[in-house]
Amino acid sequence: MKKLVSLITLLCISLASLAQPSNITGTTTLKQVKKLSLYKTLNGRLIEVATANTDQNGRFAFRFTPEYEGFYCIGYGPAHYTTTTYKFYFKGNEDLEIKLNADNYELIKTNSNAIKTLFKWDQALNEIANKSMTLAGSTTYVDFFPLIESFQSTLASFKKNPKTGNKIFDAWFPTIVDNDFAYCAINFMYMPHPAHPSKDEYSSYYENFNTENYFKEDLLKLPYGDRFISNLVLKKASGKKNITKETLIESIPLDVLKGQYILNFIERSTNIVDFNKLTNDYGKYLTLPEQKQRVEAMEIKLAETKAGVPAVNFTFSDIDAKPIKLTDFKGKLVLIDMWATWCGPCRAEEPFWEKLNDTYKGKEIAFVGVSTDQDKEKWEAYIKEKALKGTQLHAGPTNPLSQAYKINTIPRYLLIDKKGNLITPDCPRPSDPKLIELIDTWLTN
Template sequence: MIKKVLVIVFAVLMNTAFAQSPSNINGVVEGGSTKNVGLYKVLNGRLAEIATATPDGQGRFAFRFTPEYEGLYAVGNGSLQSQQGLYRFYFRGNEELNLKLTKEGYELQGKNSKENEALAAWDKETVTFKTKATSLGSVSTYVDFFPEVEAFKGKLPGIAKLVSTGNVNFDTFFAQLVETDFAYYAISYLYMPRIAHPSKEERTAYYNDFKADRFLTDDLLRFPYGDRFISKLVYSKVDLAGKPTLEQQVDAIPSNLLKGQYVLQRLESARSYSDFQELRDQYQAYFTLPEQQQRLTALETKLVETKTGVPAFQFSFPDLSGKKTGLTDLKGKVVLIDMWATWCGPCRAEEPFWEKLNEEFQGKAVAFVGVSTDQDKPKWEEYVKTKGLKGIQLHAGVANPLSEAYKVNAIPRYILIDKAGNLITADSPRPSDPKLKALITEWLTK
């Protein structure tokens, strides 16, 4: 028993050691005309850039990086949006990848890991099938493609079993990769522009027996195409002819994590801030990953409007104790936001008037919220404590989402919001201007 435990501990330590060791990529671009080659990681089913390299006069490029995780990464000189010209490889640390990027794809050269040799062999096996399935320029029709699907699917178990690299994690994952790749290619074919589309009756056994839930799991986000595959899997479950609602489509996804990813795709096509807010609020419980929250903030910043009566930007920043306060916490009050910084002379000049307004509206449904854009947080903390500034004092820092949403490129800036959380003005009069007091008084009565 002790021996078994020691073996497990050793295996864990070895995986940790590999993950903390750098990997080397050495490549050459055939023809030498490429300006940049990118290195990407998989982040929630999408590719995110790690680094770029500029090939030299002979087309040579190189990367040295420490993998964040054991799994798939991508290298290439193609399009990040379509992922054409980007090729996935497996890294866990302490390995070498040597390759040539060609017009047709890539070739491994010299010494490479067993994992990447297995991936390259699989890519070579599927290159024609993949091209037919996912390329816009493909002249293939279902008449020739469907028989290929049926012939190929029988080979999958044998291909997966042939791989034995000595890396248990990879060998297990490779079997999943073969099945998921094949499903992605076969199902994607149905949703690419074609000169002819099959009826349901013309679909073959693979499509008739297809079980989308087998792939609608959290593991899908380990693949570079995972995020975009979600929608195709959903479409294979719901009857699009019946015009299913978004709620019906989301309900078809068994994984809460994938529900969040799917709704985010829809939010990215929202046409107005109000549409965005409605969907975000309805499905908020599914946005649990930090990257999902970042995407939400970026989308909100892009869509936020500055007209009177539109929903105000949903900010949330920490106070001196680290507790976050947001606009939702202040519902039922008129909210005056002061965008300021300790180094800003005009901001400090407004402080006496800010303090006076706080006193005059004390006990009334008005929230005075100072939002600091200071880069030096400790300096802000000391300033607020020393001055004893009134109101709710929060720290946002530079390049914060509230500043981006309302294009605050000069401070002080005062933003006024009504009791329902709708914008009154994104550029109100300053506290020293009597018009601000009159404006707050007016909206208190509404």
């Protein structure tokens, strides 16, 4: 009988420990908000798990079962817009009712003391958070630094004995307060403002800020943790010379945080060569399942940029409206310059482009300029005025090359071999001597 009672007790404890559904209801006064998203936190980033449309009265609702105990967020803009995304603490069996306003939310009711405690903290931090996260705001360090210094003195009172009845939350809450405040304070330094301080104008908080206090694995449980890692790296590198990607990565004390930071570089890769170098050099830090999944997804996206695969064919018109195809240059190396008349860095490369054309005149290489200008007439006038060398074509902002090779910034230079196969979708610029080395190597192949 005792064994049976013990078994039943264990079963009841096990059933009780399973997460229960949580219910979220709310309204919004914002007429433009037609859909809201519910996000989970995964490795310091927000991942959408559900959406809800608002009705004609601005009402919305979510019902979900938490995957873990911790932060979930509700927002009505892009996930990284902190000013339109609000964090809540769920473990299961919470009932939450909120009202979303222009720059904040109201807690109408909840059965969770953890959510109530977090709400009080978020309301207290709201002014600083909004000033810290708002793009193109009028706030400068002159009025922001005094706010930081004044508010810092109150942190201890917020962290002291939350007593929500949730031992996990209560133990973690002081860390939440410290990180929330520090993230707002440091993020402000890397947002555009009408004026920025010199190091001599830093207030006490910034002078004494120690990044090592925040480079902790807890960052991966915070909705903004991924962005905070990047800010901490910048803060730690502030004032140092000869900063490189390698030194930035090495400045992070924890390997798991190194992996998270490295993903920023990997996901900005524009070709498989750079991708492979990054994963070969730093793959040992990519240990979390989601980190590995993001790397695999990026590799799939870059598959078409592998050296030796057929380059994406195109047909664009020249200045005389004659259609020109990539296959027209078969038997020659093809250097493609993706550019636009409004692009300053593109124009800065023009003298070097012209010199390359002269250097390789009569060689088995074609120089092809592909304009992404929206205004074709402006491009035509520019070409006639400058008399640019090489074959000059107009493609417009949305074109097969830009889409296939993920060309989001210009100038970009692509090199294609004599058989029409891709050498690289992101080769050195004409001003870089390494481009001549690359061309010479492939001309002899």
